[in-house]
Amino acid sequence: MVQNFKNFKPSLTSGLVTNRSDRDKHGASIHPVYLSTTFKVDLDNPEAQNFDYSRSGNPSRSLLQHQIGKLYEVPASHVLAVASGMTALDVILRGLVVSSTTHVPTIIAGDDLYGGSNRLLSFLSSRSHARTVHVDTADFERFSTVFDSIDKVDCVLLETPTNPLCKVVDLPRIVSFIKSASPATCVIVDNTMMSGLNCNPLKHQCDVVYESATKYLNGHHDIMGGVIITRTPEIAQDIYYVVNSTGGGLSPLESWLLNRGLRTLSVRLYQQQYNAMIIAQWLEDSCGFKATEKNSALKTRYVGLKSNPQFELHRSFNKGPGAVLSFETGSLEHSRRIVASKTLQIWSVTVSFGCVNSLLSLPCMMSHASIDAAVRKEREFPEDLIRLCVGIEDVSDLQKDLLNAMIDADVIELRENGKYLYNRLNDHLGLNTIAENGPKAGNIYEQFYGNDLIEQDNRMNHRALKL
Ligand SMILES: Cc1ncc(COP(=O)(O)O)c(C=O)c1O
Ligand SMILES: N[C@@H](CCSC[C@H](N)C(=O)O)C(=O)O
Numbered sequence: 001m002v003q004n005f006k007n008f009k010p011s012l013t014s015g016l017v018t019n020r021s022d023r024d025k026h027g028a029s030i031h032p033v034y035l036s037t038t039f040k041v042d043l044d045n046p047e048a049q050n051f052d053y054s055r056s057g058n059p060s061r062s063l064l065q066h067q068i069g070k071l072y073e074v075p076a077s078h079v080l081a082v083a084s085g086m087t088a089l090d091v092i093l094r095g096l097v098v099s100s101t102t103h104v105p106t107i108i109a110g111d112d113l114y115g116g117s118n119r120l121l122s123f124l125s126s127r128s129h130a131r132t133v134h135v136d137t138a139d140f141e142r143f144s145t146v147f148d149s150i151d152k153v154d155c156v157l158l159e160t161p162t163n164p165l166c167k168v169v170d171l172p173r174i175v176s177f178i179k180s181a182s183p184a185t186c187v188i189v190d191n192t193m194m195s196g197l198n199c200n201p202l203k204h205q206c207d208v209v210y211e212s213a214t215k216y217l218n219g220h221h222d223i224m225g226g227v228i229i230t231r232t233p234e235i236a237q238d239i240y241y242v243v244n245s246t247g248g249g250l251s252p253l254e255s256w257l258l259n260r261g262l263r264t265l266s267v268r269l270y271q272q273q274y275n276a277m278i279i280a281q282w283l284e285d286s287c288g289f290k291a292t293e294k295n296s297a298l299k300t301r302y303v304g305l306k307s308n309p310q311f312e313l314h315r316s317f318n319k320g321p322g323a324v325l326s327f328e329t330g331s332l333e334h335s336r337r338i339v340a341s342k343t344l345q346i347w348s349v350t351v352s353f354g355c356v357n358s359l360l361s362l363p364c365m366m367s368h369a370s371i372d373a374a375v376r377k378e379r380e381f382p383e384d385l386i387r388l389c390v391g392i393e394d395v396s397d398l399q400k401d402l403l404n405a406m407i408d409a410d411v412i413e414l415r416e417n418g419k420y421l422y423n424r425l426n427d428h429l430g431l432n433t434i435a436e437n438g439p440k441a442g443n444i445y446e447q448f449y450g451n452d453l454i455e456q457d458n459r460m461n462h463r464a465l466k467l
Contacts, residue, residue, distance in 0.1 A: 033256035034059040056244050060252040064259050068217075068227045071196040071262075072209070077233040080243055081225065081250040081258070085192060085212025086116050088226035089157075091248050092208050093120075095239035096186050097155045098129045105130050105154035108147060110137040110169070111379045112162040115368040117190065121157075134379070137174065138167035138310075144177055153182060158206075159190040160199075161314065163353075164326050164363045164387040166301040168310040172204045172317055179205050192216075195354070196229070197269055197453055198320045207231050208239075213250075215354025218261035219268045223254045266453040268356055268392055272323035274445050275358075275398060276390040277304045280325045281444070282399060286421055287412060288428030289327040295426050297330030297384075306444065319452045323390040324353050326363075328382050329411060330425055335362060335384040337409035346393055346401040353389030358398055360405075361387045 036058075039051040051057050065079040072079070082088050097105050109121055111134045124130040135146045137158055147153055156178055160169035171189070178185050188208045189201040195216035201209045211217060213225035230236040243249050250258070280302035284290045289300045290307075303314040304321025314321065329335045339349055339362045347360040351367040361367060364376060364383045376383070390398070403421075406412040413422040415429075422429055 031060070031063055031256070031259065033252055035252050054252060055247045055249060058249070058252045058255065060255040060259070061250055064250065064255040064262075065227075067259060067262055068196070068229060072200055072202055072229045074202065074229060075233070078230045078236050080228040080230075080236060080240055081213070081255055082228060082243060082248045083226065083250055083254075084224040085190075085210065085214060085226040086120065087248045088210035088212070088228050089117055089120060089188075089190070091239050091242040091246070092188055092210060092228060093124065093130070093155075095242040096208070096235065098124060100154070103152075104128055106150055106152060107132045107155045107157060108137075108143075108150075108153055109134055109157040110159055110162055111135060112138075112165045112167055112381070113157070113159050114163050114190070114192075115363075115370040117157070117159075119370045136167070137169045138162065140170055140173060140177075143174060147178065147181065153178075153185050155186045155188060157188045157190065158201075159193065161193050161303045161322065161324075163193055163324065164368065164385060165381075166303055166308075166324070166326060168303055168314045170313055171199075171201055171206075175201075175204045175206050192354075193322050193324060194318055194320075195265070195269065195322075197265055198322060199318045202229060202231055204317065205231075207235060213258055214352065216269055217265060217354075218258050219264065219354060219356055220261060221352060221355040221357070223257050223261075225250050225254055225258050269320065269323070270453050271392040272354075272356075272390050273304065273320045273449070275392070275395045276302065276323040276325055276388075277321065277445050278395050279388065279390055279398060279402075280305050283325075283327050287403075287406065288421070288423030288426040289329070290428075292426060292428065295330065298328060298423070298426050300327045301325060301385075304445075304448075306448075315448060320449045324387065325390070326385050326387045328384050329386070330384060332364075332384045334409055334411050334425065335386050336365075338405050338411060339386060341405035341408040343404040343408045344401060346397055347388075347405070353387075355389070356392045358391035358393055359389040360402075361389075363387050 037054045041052060042049060051059060061081050064081045066076040068079045069076040082091060107121060107130050109132055121132040125132050133146060135143055137143050158169050160171055161167060175187050178187055187206040189206045191199055191201055191209050192212040192215050195211060209229045211227050213227050218225060228239060280300055284300040284305060284307065289298050291299050302308060302325035303310060305311060339360055347358050349361060350359050351361055353359060363385055403412060407414065411425055413424055415422045420429060
């Protein structure tokens with residue numbers, strides 16, 4: 001039998017062999033990209049063959065799957081690389097959840113989930129392939145009440161922190177509750193906001209994890225991709241069946257590029273998080289985006305802020321806070337003006353996150369516009385929310401650029417020879433800005449998150465990336 005997931009064997013081309021005699025014959029230090037769509041068949045020994053056709057399997061994709069396995073500490077037989085994050089959710093649901101012929105499966109999902117995931121679930125519900133119940137999964141009491149009130153929950157889809165409200169779901173607690181109440185319920189975690197470097201949901205009993213590799217894993221906004229990691233190889237096989245049947249697997253070139261992106265994951269993520277912590281603290285302390293008695297509409301949302309009531313909860317099962325944060329100005333018009341400011345030179349106004357470049361967006365008009373306005377309102381989605389996806393640039397340049405946009409939007413005023421910030425929406429007289437806050441926030445990063453990321457990434461690269 002030619003290559004399929006069940007009979008996958010290590011070989012030079014799969015990237016699983018690391019001993020010297022099996023290295024590339026030209027001594028290449030980087031694994032080549034295998035663009036070939038077909039692989040020659042030896043009819044006398046078909047069992048020895050790993051690949052026949054690239055939709056079914058390809059050496060570049062296998063190497064990537066092996067690497068992702070390292071990241072999540074599972075064998076490559078638990079991993080699938082697919083065309084995008086949305087493909088990942090689609091094939092997982094088709095392979096494991098919506099394939100029932102006996103009933104319409106019930107899915108519980110968060111009320112602040114990525115707009116595209118919401119769209120796919122709405123599509124499945126509208127075609128009677130599934131019934132979706134949305135609930136605030138960050139509110140354990142509310143979640144457990146809803147869960148208990150439903151006869152049979154087939155699947156729970158979790159995302160933490162949520163995109164873009166940064167609400168923390170208590171993953172260990174909620175998954176343990178689900179599995180003791182109903183072991184057959186399939187628990188899926190969208191780990192895009194953290195990446196496998198910050199969080200490994202498989203350690204908390206969930207069945208399937210996926211990430212949009214378009215984000216942190218690749219980090220350069222030059223490919224679309226998704227990765228799926230399962231608790232057992234059997235679960236992976238059920239999903240692989242759909243991937244092979246439909247052609248949702250990641251292409252060889254994309255796989256190769258993603259492998260390259262992975263090599264710098266920890267240094268990128270480390271710097272992004274470092275910058276994000278500084279910016280979040282600066283927004284809150286110096287720019288006045290912090291609720292006061294006088295004005296509770298202004299706030300900064302970030303799980304890396306010590307003032308966040310969910311800071312400790314997040315830190316208890318994650319290695320870092322990620323680099324997505326958001327803030328509210330209390331007025332859609334002011335937020336729109338900041339994002340639309342022509343003064344912006346570094347922050348680019350685009351959807352997505354996890355890239356080395358910093359991005360700024362207005363989710364209600366961009367990434368989350370696919371959620372109906374009435375539904376956003378019902379779920380108390382703040383229309384004035386500005387999302388920042390922090391990159392690796394010099395943090396004081398990022399602060400200055402954002403500050404200029406806020407001044408241009410008439411939200412912030414510089415006082416006393418540019419030394420103090422005044423938030424016109426909050427009557428808040430800020431502290432000395434930019435220079436003073438950097439090192440402080442840097443220390444906070446070290447103090448709370450340490451160097452785990454670098455260590456983990458080194459382990460991953462040095463153990464596995466050999467030809
Ligand atoms: C949290 C989250 N999950 C999944 C996706 C889907 O990923 P992709 O764009 O790679 O399909 C996105 C963004 O697109 C996302 O933000
Ligand atoms: N037009 C796209 C929007 C993609 S949003 C990408 C990313 N997940 C984010 O949160 O920014 C669509 O309709 O899917």
